[in-house]
Amino acid sequence: MATTAPKKAVLYRMVMPEHTCPYGLKSKWQLERHGYEVEDHWLRTKEQTEAFKTKHDVKTTPQTFIVGERVGGNDDLTRFFGGHVPAKDETSYKPVIAVFSMTALMALAVSYAVLGTPFTIRAGEWFIAFSMCVLALLKLQDVEKFSTMFLNYDLLAKRWVPYGYIYPFAEGGAGVLMIASAMTWLSVPVALVIGTIGAVSVFKAVYLDKRELKCACVGGSSNVPLGFISLTENLMMVAMALWMLFAPAALSMAH
Incomplete structure (x- = not known):
């Protein structure tokens, strides 16, 4: 009975005392995951690495060869x-x-821990509040980059630049207060104002002006397109603010 010869690949990657190339590790993992036996060559010094690059006329390592043909780096292998x-x-x-x-x-887990079941109205409230806090955290990693991207489309920030710096603090602060159900007199108007301005700004930029922009919702370095999900983020804040404003009165009337 004939047996299938194992697939073989030759990999050259940097493995030095002070640095092991992460892309080399990924390339080795990819090859093994696809059933290849890997002939693993370590480039242990900068001199060896530069000599390899010169010999094969490549600019980067790792480099993979299959059946004598160069496949390339980790992206090429992918x-x-x-x-x-x-x-x-x-x-x-x-x-x-x-x-x-x-x-x-997170909201479902907290609801289960506190109320004994994951599916509650409070879980929905926590979901929006947690989302506001996490999105604010991502913006706060680099407020300068966030504010720059934000200025591309936010109507208030275009007229008053400091708003771009204030926004992530306002969003995060309102989220924290909503999680605690504290100081609704502050959290509700803040969420309502920034959510409404954000929704109008996104709607104008995307649906009226037809602009193709990146959204600053997860920070100023993101490649998230400005569009429906960006609009949804702002509408969620508005919905949460209105719910916290009117729900207690409605529930008291029901009782």
Whole structure:
């Protein structure tokens, strides 16, 4: 019975006392994951690395060779196996989806811990408040970059630049107060104002002016496109503010 010869690949990567190339580790993992036996060559010094680059006329390592043909670096290897490598300016909603997914799970977990069941009205409130806090945290990592990107589309920030610096603090502060159900006299108007201005700004930029911009919602270094999800973030703040403003009165009337 004939046996299939193992697939083989030759990998050259930097493994030095002060530095192990992370892309080399990823390339080795990709090859092994796809069933390749890896002939793993370590470039242990800068001199060895530069000599290798010169010999093969390449600018970077790692480099993978399969059946004697150079595949290339880790991104090239990803493409070789049919994977997607994002382009430099490619936009994605993944950061926002990751934030909302985690804050939703956090809200369900807290609801279960405090109220004994994950699916409660309070969980919905916590979800929005947690989302506000996490989004504010991402903006606060680099307020300067956030404010610069924010100025591309926010109507108030364009007229009054300091608003771009104030916004993440206002969003985070309102979120914290909403989690605690404290000082609603402050958190509700803040969330209502910044949410309304944000929603109008995004709607104008995207749906009226038809501009293709990046959203500053997860910080000034993101590649999240300005669009429906950005609008949803602001509408969630407005909805939360209105709920906290009118729900207690409605519930008291019901009783």
